[in-house]
Each structure stands twice: as structure tokens, then as C-alpha cells.
Amino acid sequence: MSAKKILHLDSNHQILLQQLADSGFENHEDYTSSKSEVEAKIADYDGIVIRSRFKIDKQFLDCARNLKFIARVGAGLESIDIDYAESKGIELIAAPEGNRNAVGEHSLGMLLSLFNKLNTADREIRAGHWNREKNRGHELDGKTVGIIGYGNMGKSFAKKLRGFDVEVLCYDIQENVSDGNAKQVSLSELQQKADVLSLHIPWTPETDKMVDSAFINAFEKPFWLINTSRGKNVVTDDLVSALESGKILGAGLDVLEYEKLSFENLFDGEMPAAFQYLLQSENVLLSPHIAGWTVESKQRLAQVIVNKIKMLYFGYTIGEMPEKRVTGIGGFFFKAKDPDALKAWYKQHLGIPVDQYGWTFWWKDADGNDCSTQWSPFKEDTTYYEPSTKPFMQNFRVENLDRLLAQLKNEGVTLVGEPESFEYGKFAWILDLEGNKIELWEPFDSAFL
Ligand SMILES: NC(=O)c1ccc[n+]([C@@H]2O[C@H](COP(=O)([O-])OP(=O)(O)OC[C@H]3O[C@@H](n4cnc5c(N)ncnc54)[C@H](O)[C@@H]3O)[C@@H](O)[C@H]2O)c1
Numbered sequence: 016m017s018a019k020k021i022l023h024l025d026s027n028h029q030i031l032l033q034q035l036a037d038s039g040f041e042n043h044e045d046y047t048s049s050k051s052e053v054e055a056k057i058a059d060y061d062g063i064v065i066r067s068r069f070k071i072d073k074q075f076l077d078c079a080r081n082l083k084f085i086a087r088v089g090a091g092l093e094s095i096d097i098d099y100a101e102s103k104g105i106e107l108i109a110a111p112e113g114n115r116n117a118v119g120e121h122s123l124g125m126l127l128s129l130f131n132k133l134n135t136a137d138r139e140i141r142a143g144h145w146n147r148e149k150n151r152g153h154e155l156d157g158k159t160v161g162i163i164g165y166g167n168m169g170k171s172f173a174k175k176l177r178g179f180d181v182e183v184l185c186y187d188i189q190e191n192v193s194d195g196n197a198k199q200v201s202l203s204e205l206q207q208k209a210d211v212l213s214l215h216i217p218w219t220p221e222t223d224k225m226v227d228s229a230f231i232n233a234f235e236k237p238f239w240l241i242n243t244s245r246g247k248n249v250v251t252d253d254l255v256s257a258l259e260s261g262k263i264l265g266a267g268l269d270v271l272e273y274e275k276l277s278f279e280n281l282f283d284g285e286m287p288a289a290f291q292y293l294l295q296s297e298n299v300l301l302s303p304h305i306a307g308w309t310v311e312s313k314q315r316l317a318q319v320i321v322n323k324i325k326m327l328y329f330g331y332t333i334g335e336m337p338e339k340r341v342t343g344i345g346g347f348f349f350k351a352k353d354p355d356a357l358k359a360w361y362k363q364h365l366g367i368p369v370d371q372y373g374w375t376f377w378w379k380d381a382d383g384n385d386c387s388t389q390w391s392p393f394k395e396d397t398t399y400y401e402p403s404t405k406p407f408m409q410n411f412r413v414e415n416l417d418r419l420l421a422q423l424k425n426e427g428v429t430l431v432g433e434p435e436s437f438e439y440g441k442f443a444w445i446l447d448l449e450g451n452k453i454e455l456w457e458p459f460d461s462a463f464l
Contacts, residue, residue: 025066028317054078071095108323111167113316114307119171121306125267161209164216165192173197194450195402206233218245228253243306246270251289265298269306345456346389346410354392403452416441416457
């Protein structure tokens, strides 16, 4: 079978080419040809890897007769005609797992810098001015942060806010997205309560120009705005009016309405008046679309893309068998009105010989090792399942807790508290997508024997 050919249209971290070649793919790099030149040869390729060089439209897709996938080394897919590509059976691959941590940290950095006037203070000192009162800052403590769009990036930002005494609210068009780090509310409740608004929505017909004067004025209090999503989510003229009136207290903008699709340059042609206002405004902090653009995310984005391409072709990451993360149920814990009465009931009717903790089931795994699973009713007022509000908690047996925690951290999963070690094994706690707390246990079963 001939090697699958991949056309790389933007340069990326070297591991992308290396690891794909190691897995038997044939890489072709073309970082300069025009869109029509690429269209002339794209029928030869099984896949393309692109950042944002040009739009993948119907015309391009009609030329790409053998394309199995399009991988975008970034989070959003708005530069691709998604419906048309999917109608042709082309797999679309993005890598939000690769840069969400960067976006979370950048959003927090912008917010803290605005609150503490770091940028203006720094500029003034360099110009020879030692202005302390003028640069008196604000504290996040006690404020309410509203996040619109609670997906990869929104969740990452909320996670970064965990160490602050802030209330975090999120609004999303999908239901039940909240987790232990943010409470989902209606848009009007968010507008009523928020002191800070951070946007983490995709650019769609519904979110285009979403933040306009009517939207801003619907906020009850003056607020700070952070935008790391897309420039066109905000009407800059209306943002400027709100900065002038004081309704918006300050803005951290990593993205601008005037950016081109390729996000590469801004300063061609005449500068709009609103942009000139932003450039001169002291309570505006600008960065050139780099929220997701770190040394670490460059490598992580490439790795996520490689993994997803391998997954598409081989079903798992080649070279490694699908790794065992969880090896069994370690415990089933649930709240009960009267745990003692319940234990007696289970003993009487199901023959479970309970002790004060419930019962430990013993079994042997495929290798003949002794393994245990714990069954325990807890008192209803237990705090052990927090921040989850659910009446149950699962415990999973895991093969290697330290390695798994490093992987989960990398994947943006929320960890609860600090891992702990006991004579019967190591423990750590995470939240699943719905905010259910899960206990992870790397067991040392024989400690119970
Ligand atoms: N500045 C950067 O460097 C950078 C880096 C990465 C991502 N981004 C941008 O961040 C944004 C979010 O990316 P993501 O990976 O988190 O996307 P995502 O798809 O994981 O999450 C977006 C969330 O927004 C919600 N949403 C969609 N339309 C909405 C609406 N009208 N109102 C409220 N919620 C809505 C979705 O339901 C989803 O939960 C995108 O615009 C992306 O392009 C920017």
C-alpha cells in the first residue's frame, strides 16, 4: 500500500512532520504557493495540515477529490466550509486541547494586568514618572466574573480563577455545561451580576457583532471586558463609546475586529478611528492574537494533531497500545439518609456482610492478583463529594496515578484538592464534564488483607 500523502500548508513545530513520517505518512511542505496553485495539486493528497493561510471553501474542496482529513493547528474551524467538507465525508480535526491552557493563562494575565495597571505604570516609569496614586489598582476578590461560551477556552479560564475569591458565572447556548468552576446562568443574570466579562465563543452568524451597544447597556454595572475569542464578536465603535461613557471600565483585547482571516497583519491601509482610540486609551490592553500562542502550546498543538491523525488511521496512537488508564471500579459511594439502617437492610436482604465502612468485595484480575472494590453508604451531610453536589461518587482503580494526573492536567481536566498517599494506595480527585467528583485510586490492595 502506498504511503498516505499529507500536504503541510503552514510551518509548525517539528514534531508534527517527524512523528507523521515515523508513522509512515509522506509529508509534503508548501508554505508559499497561492490557493489556486494548491488547488491544482490537492487531488493527490489524503490530508492537509493548515493554520490559517487561506479559506478552505467549496471551490477548494471540489478540487480535493481524495482528501480524507483537514487538520487545523488551532482551536477554531471557521476558515473551513465545515458543512460542505463534512458532506464530502472529510474528517475535520482541530486541536483546542493544545492551546486552551495558554488562552486561560493569557485571559487571566490580561485581567490582572488591567486591574493592577501594570502596563500603564510600566510605561510611565520608563518615561520617568513615578505615579503611585494614579496607578492604584483594583482587586478581583469579591467580584463576579462572567464567561460567555463555556467550552475549551472558557473552562480553562474558569479553572485559572479557582484560587481567587470570585464568583464565576457562565452563559452558553448548550445546556448543562457548568462544572465545579463556574455556575451556568441565563444571559440576563450574567449581565445583571458580572463585574468582568470574558468572551470565549466561536465566531458564528449568531456571535458576529454580539457585543454591541444594546448588549453592553444591558449590563447592570460598569464592567471590564476581556476578548480572546474573535475580534468580530465585538463592535469596536460601540466598545469605544462604552469606554468613553465609563460603562466599560477597561478592555483586554487579544483579537480585533480589523484582523484579517490569517491573523497575521493589521496595519495595511488606513487605521479606523475606533482603533486609534484604543491605541491611545490607558485602560485598554492589546495583544496580537497570541492568547493561544506559547512555546508550550506550539508543541502541544502539534502533538494533538499528530495523535488525532494517527487515531483516524490506526484507531490508536501507533507505537503504543491504547494505554490502560483505569483498571476497574475501586469503589461505589453514595449518600443515604440512614447509612446504618441501610447497611442492615443490605445485610438482611442481599447477604452483604457489612462492617462500619460498608463492604469490601475481593476479586482476582486477569493476572491473578487480589483486587478489592469498596461499597459504602455515606451520611447525607458528607462533604466528601464536594464540590460535586451529586448523591454518589465513583472511585476508579488506576494503573499509574502520577502519570495519569500529568495526562489529565495536560488535557485540561479539573483536579480537586491535592493527591494523597495512604498505606493502601495513592488517591486523587477530579471532576468529570458534569461536575461529578471522581476518586482515582492507585491501589495497594494487599494492605487490607
Ligand atoms: N486568541 C487566541 O489565540 C485563541 C486561541 C484559541 C481559541 N480562540 C477562540 O476562542 C473561542 C472559543 O474556542 P473553544 O475551543 O473554547 O470553542 P468551543 O467550541 O470548545 O467552545 C465554545 C462554546 O461557546 C458556545 N457558544 C456558541 N455560540 C454561542 C452563543 N451564541 N452564545 C453563548 N455561547 C455560545 C458553545 O456552545 C461552546 O460551549 C473561539 O472563537 C476560538 O477561535 C482564540
